[in-house]
Amino acid sequence: MAPNVLYTSxxxxxxxxxxLLRPGHRAVKTVGIVLGLGALGWVARESxxxxxxxxxxxxxxxxxxxxxxxxxxxxxxxxxxxxxxxALYFVxxxxxxxxxxxxxEAEFMAFALIIVYAGAILxxxxxxxxxxxxxxxxxxxxxxxxxxxxxxxxxxxxxxGFIMLALLSETIFSGTPQLPPPPTAxxxxxxxxxxxxxxxxxxxxxVRREVPDFESFVAEPxxxxxxxxxxxxxxxxxxxxxxxQQLGLPPEVLPENIERVGLALIADFPVSLELAGVILLMAMxxxxxxxxxxxxxxxxxxxxxxx
Amino acid sequence: MSxxxxxxxxxxxxxxxxxxxxxxFAIGLIGFVSRRNLIVMFLCTELMFQAAAIAMIAFGRYHLxxxxxxxxxxILTIAAAEAALALGLVVLLYRRRETLSAEAxxxxxxx
Numbered sequence: 353m354a355p356n357v358l359y360t361s362x363x364x365x366x367x368x369x370x371x372l373l374r375p376g377h378r379a380v381k382t383v384g385i386v387l388g389l390g391a392l393g394w395v396a397r398e399s400x401x402x403x404x405x406x407x408x409x410x411x412x413x414x415x416x417x418x419x420x421x422x423x424x425x426x427x428x429x430x431x432x433x434x435x436x437x438x439a440l441y442f443v444x445x446x447x448x449x450x451x452x453x454x455x456x457e458a459e460f461m462a463f464a465l466i467i468v469y470a471g472a473i474l475x476x477x478x479x480x481x482x483x484x485x486x487x488x489x490x491x492x493x494x495x496x497x498x499x500x501x502x503x504x505x506x507x508x509x510x511x512x513g514f515i516m517l518a519l520l521s522e523t524i525f526s527g528t529p530q531l532p533p534p535p536t537a538x539x540x541x542x543x544x545x546x547x548x549x550x551x552x553x554x555x556x557x558x559v560r561r562e563v564p565d566f567e568s569f570v571a572e573p574x575x576x577x578x579x580x581x582x583x584x585x586x587x588x589x590x591x592x593x594x595x596x597q598q599l600g601l602p603p604e605v606l607p608e609n610i611e612r613v614g615l616a617l618i619a620d621f622p623v624s625l626e627l628a629g630v631i632l633l634m635a636m637x638x639x640x641x642x643x644x645x646x647x648x649x650x651x652x653x654x655x656x657x658x659x
Numbered sequence: 660m661s662x663x664x665x666x667x668x669x670x671x672x673x674x675x676x677x678x679x680x681x682x683x684f685a686i687g688l689i690g691f692v693s694r695r696n697l698i699v700m701f702l703c704t705e706l707m708f709q710a711a712a713i714a715m716i717a718f719g720r721y722h723l724x725x726x727x728x729x730x731x732x733x734i735l736t737i738a739a740a741e742a743a744l745a746l747g748l749v750v751l752l753y754r755r756r757e758t759l760s761a762e763a764x765x766x767x768x769x770x
Contacts, residue, residue: 399678430694439698449709452676456717480746480749483750499696499761505692513689524678524681534722609725620729621726628732
């Protein structure tokens with residue numbers, strides 16, 4: 353795709369976001385919405401044409417819907433004047449990116465995202481918005497604070513953001529063809545089966561289900577599963593038979609998404625996992641310290657006869 | 660055996676997801692720079708975390724590797740820790756100045 357298309361649509365998008373950011377008349381905002389949608393649609397059309405996606409030639413409708421909802425709610429989030437609504441639009445962004453995660457076969461992360469982000473972090477934000485509620489000024493019935501309505505340097509912010517976006521998207525379009533080709537179906541299947549060597553109990557359970565008079569494995573746990581042409585085999589010793597038998601494993605023994613994530617977390621990143629625990633502990637400690645100091649301050653105020 | 664989906668991003672390419680993630684990141688950056696409400700500024704950082712998570716998972720899917728998803732778990736951890744600390748600080752700051760405007764703290768000192 354020609355970089356000019358990218359740069360032109362970035363400029364159009366920048367104008368659109370600028371019009372939406374600054375306080376203005378409804379008609380101006382409509383122009384901004386139309387401009388933004390036009391720029392987005394143009395990029396989508398040009399990129400699909402340039403990528404030459406197979407079959408229908410259009411991205412899957414689910415992807416189009418989820419990404420459009422995510423981008424639109426993110427824009428509404430940074431343009432809305434009330435923090436509560438900004439937080440609610442962020443929930444929309446989280447939900448639609450959970451949809452994108454589902455399309456990328458990351459089911460566990462999609463649900464973890466909804467539970468942790470939409471369920472826990474956003475509730476914390478809601479509590480803080482509630483705690484830091486501004487009392488409405490009598491003369492001003494809208495209840496919106498001045499610092500929420502008037503943005504700080506919107507033109508400069510939009511310029512910074514869209515210059516970065518132009519560079520990023522140019523890199524994305526010129527860099528992705530140089531990536532190594534993704535693994536083929538057979539390589540992927542072989543790699544998935546070989547994961548089972550780290551899960552000996554799972555293999556043993558499956559074999560016991562298949563062969564009632566199973567006695568023992570021939571090989572050690574670390575190289576028990578052999579993969580030949582996308583199909584996995586184990587050598588087992590069956591009671592009453594002298595020769596070792598070869599048994600093909602059924603596909604439902606393959607580890608699922610959550611099991612693969614858990615295995616990678618424990619086997620490949622144990623130190624990072626411990627560090628994440630330390631970070632959470634430190635954050636909890638910090639939050640307790642902050643809360644404690646604040647009570648002392650109010651006690652001091654009362655003791656000093658302030659009220 | 661055929662029910663194991665292996666076609667990389669069937670019909671979609673890596674570019675679709677990375678471009679979405681780049682747009683979300685840019686929007687978050689614009690919001691962080693231009694909004695003046697402390698709470699909304701922190702919400703915008705969460706939006707940038709979200710964009711990074713989409714990119715990580717898309718790259719992980721492209722290489723058929725779960726490390727991308729593991730990194731998103733760490734992103735969630737950092738986001739939770741950041742939200743707890745930052746929001747605690749915001750409440751403290753609000754108690755002092757009775758406003759959420761970031762400009763009330765441009766001098767970084769006691770009044």
